[in-house]
Amino acid sequence: MSRDRRLSWMMIAPALLLVTVLFFAPLVRVLMISVTEPTPGLGNYALLFTSASIQRTLLTTLRICVFTTAITLVLAYAVAYVLTHARPAAQRLMLLGVLLPLWMSVLVRAFAWVTLLRREGLLNKGLMSLGLIDHPLALMWNETGVTIGMVHYMLPLGILPLWSAMRGIDGRVLAAARGLGAGRVQTFGRVFLPLSLPGVIGAGLLVFIFSLGFFITPAILGGGKTIMVAEYIDTQIQESLRWGVGTMIATTLIATIFLLMFVLGRIVDLRTLFGAK
Amino acid sequence: MDGVLAPGRPVRALGWTVICFLVLPILVIFPISVTDRRFLSLPEHGISFEHYANLFTSPQWLGSIGQSVVIGIVSAALAVTLGTLCAIGCWRLSSRASEIVRSLMLVPIVVPTIVYAIGIYRFWVDLRLLDTYAGVILAHTVTSIPYVVITVSTSLAGFDARLEQAARSLGASMRQTLWRVVLPSILPGVVSGAIFAFIHSWDELVIVLFIASRAIFTLPRRIWDGINEHLDPTMAAVASILILLSVLLLLLDMTVRRRREG
Numbered sequence: 001m002s003r004d005r006r007l008s009w010m011m012i013a014p015a016l017l018l019v020t021v022l023f024f025a026p027l028v029r030v031l032m033i034s035v036t037e038p039t040p041g042l043g044n045y046a047l048l049f050t051s052a053s054i055q056r057t058l059l060t061t062l063r064i065c066v067f068t069t070a071i072t073l074v075l076a077y078a079v080a081y082v083l084t085h086a087r088p089a090a091q092r093l094m095l096l097g098v099l100l101p102l103w104m105s106v107l108v109r110a111f112a113w114v115t116l117l118r119r120e121g122l123l124n125k126g127l128m129s130l131g132l133i134d135h136p137l138a139l140m141w142n143e144t145g146v147t148i149g150m151v152h153y154m155l156p157l158g159i160l161p162l163w164s165a166m167r168g169i170d171g172r173v174l175a176a177a178r179g180l181g182a183g184r185v186q187t188f189g190r191v192f193l194p195l196s197l198p199g200v201i202g203a204g205l206l207v208f209i210f211s212l213g214f215f216i217t218p219a220i221l222g223g224g225k226t227i228m229v230a231e232y233i234d235t236q237i238q239e240s241l242r243w244g245v246g247t248m249i250a251t252t253l254i255a256t257i258f259l260l261m262f263v264l265g266r267i268v269d270l271r272t273l274f275g276a277k
Numbered sequence: 278m279d280g281v282l283a284p285g286r287p288v289r290a291l292g293w294t295v296i297c298f299l300v301l302p303i304l305v306i307f308p309i310s311v312t313d314r315r316f317l318s319l320p321e322h323g324i325s326f327e328h329y330a331n332l333f334t335s336p337q338w339l340g341s342i343g344q345s346v347v348i349g350i351v352s353a354a355l356a357v358t359l360g361t362l363c364a365i366g367c368w369r370l371s372s373r374a375s376e377i378v379r380s381l382m383l384v385p386i387v388v389p390t391i392v393y394a395i396g397i398y399r400f401w402v403d404l405r406l407l408d409t410y411a412g413v414i415l416a417h418t419v420t421s422i423p424y425v426v427i428t429v430s431t432s433l434a435g436f437d438a439r440l441e442q443a444a445r446s447l448g449a450s451m452r453q454t455l456w457r458v459v460l461p462s463i464l465p466g467v468v469s470g471a472i473f474a475f476i477h478s479w480d481e482l483v484i485v486l487f488i489a490s491r492a493i494f495t496l497p498r499r500i501w502d503g504i505n506e507h508l509d510p511t512m513a514a515v516a517s518i519l520i521l522l523s524v525l526l527l528l529l530d531m532t533v534r535r536r537r538e539g
Binding site: 004005007008009010011012014015016018019022023024025026027029030033075076078079081082083085094097098099100101103104105106107108109110111112113114115116122152155156171174175178184187188192209210212213214215216220230233234237238246247250253254257261 | 281282283284288289291292293295296297298299300302303305306309317319359360362363365366367369370375378381382384385387388389390391392393395396397399400415416418419420422426451476479480482483486487497500501504505508512513516519520523524526527
């Protein structure tokens with residue numbers, strides 16, 4: 001090995017070692033616990049097929065994640081589309097509106113939604129004083145509240161990759177389609193939309209993956225009534241001390257995410273999605 | 278892109294409505310933080326700063342802020358050092374092996390924090406690092422490194438490798454080249470990575486919920502407790518200050534990035 005290469009590896013080593021020992025090893029440990037506690041074997045995994053509470057949680061999680069991803073994608077597509085075509089000044093302002101929440105503490109954002117959505121919150125008070133409703137609406141501690149909070153969190157994560165995909169579309173192709181007699185709707189539907197589709201799939205899977213294991217916002221806006229998988233893991237371990245069950249679900253969650261990443265990796269370059277390239 | 282498919286009025290309206298949906302709910306916290314009432318509400322008869330006074334005289338809140346600052350700065354410094362070295366190493370090698378390393382470094386971003394938190398909890402039980410500064414700082418460092426590797430790698434992608442070769446052939450040692458040629462030109466990416474790493478630690482809740490208890494009570498944990506137990510306007514004061522801080526850091530990052538591009 002040349003001196004140059006050796007030096008490069010010496011620069012990589014500390015970070016790689018730290019991440020291996022303090023990230024990957026604990027992760028493997030989680031997997032091991034799931035097949036050894038309380039007794040060795042796949043007993044914990046059998047619960048996936050027999051436990052009603054686990055199945056209910058997984059279904060709730062799936063439902064919320066699908067809705068969140070669908071709503072986020074539609075709204076993010078609109079924002080990315082406007083962003084792509086906006087004049088520089090409007091574009092800067094819009095981008096600020098996207099980045100600002102992205103940089104904001106997730107707890108602060110969840111807190112803001114609590115002040116707005118709770119029974120005696122600003123939204124209910126406002127609607128009642130306007131005479132639009134007689135009784136406060138149930139806007140949180142249910143799936144509606146969780147979905148609102150999650151869409152709010154996921155939007156920037158959907159907008160940015162979509163925007164970068166749309167920026168990469170060659171305007172001349174669109175001009176050519178128009179020049180050849182296609183109408184605006186046709187040009188959009190048969191040229192722009194298909195060209196932006198890899199971005200849509202990438203952004204969609206990204207949002208879906210982040211939604212699956214999301215803890216803070218669902219826990220706060222679900223209020224213990226709507227329980228998603230991350231909160232279920234937390235309760236199993238912190239309260240019931242059922243490490244086997246908690247780690248089994250954690251392992252299932254990671255396996256699902258890695259599977260999705262694998263699919264995602266075949267469609268788009270993952271590093272582009274994370275801005276690493 | 279030119280105006281071939283410029284969005285019509287309804288689409289533009291939808292786009293800007295979504296932006297309002299993103300920003301307005303956050304801004305609501307400011308008026309609540311200066312309410313004259315003792316519960317979460319808009320100001321009724323006038324503006325009052327008593328909740329800010331409460332915040333800045335509370336030993337609990339100040340203690341948590343102090344702990345979060347220390348943990349954030351130390352873990353960001355560690356993550357930036359290790360992450361930058363790793364990114365430069367990968368960039369210099371640019372081989373299959375270093376591509377794999379860079380991909381491995383992305384994994385911590387997609388693994389749900391709750392899964393990592395239970396893993397590191399068991400680890401810290403064995404090593405007796407539960408509820409210590411070292412335990413929290415190490416966990417935050419490990420989970421921040423990926424962000425640093427990404428931002429520095431992006432900077433390096435725009436750096437002309439011939440500059441490094443030129444410095445070397447003019448007789449600069451490896452260390453001189455890295456320190457005086459490579460590092461200065463990727464500095465914006467390094468600063469950006471540092472800001473990211475700090476925010477990551479400063480906002481991190483899920484890991485500390487597992488590996489900290491009495492001795493380490495960071496700001497996010499204090500806020501979490503507040504939201505779950507007593508929703509009082511002091512929370513709105515804390516949240517307002519945090520919002521201003523994120524705006525400040527965002528503007529700082531944008532300035533650094535503009536310098537990088539310019």
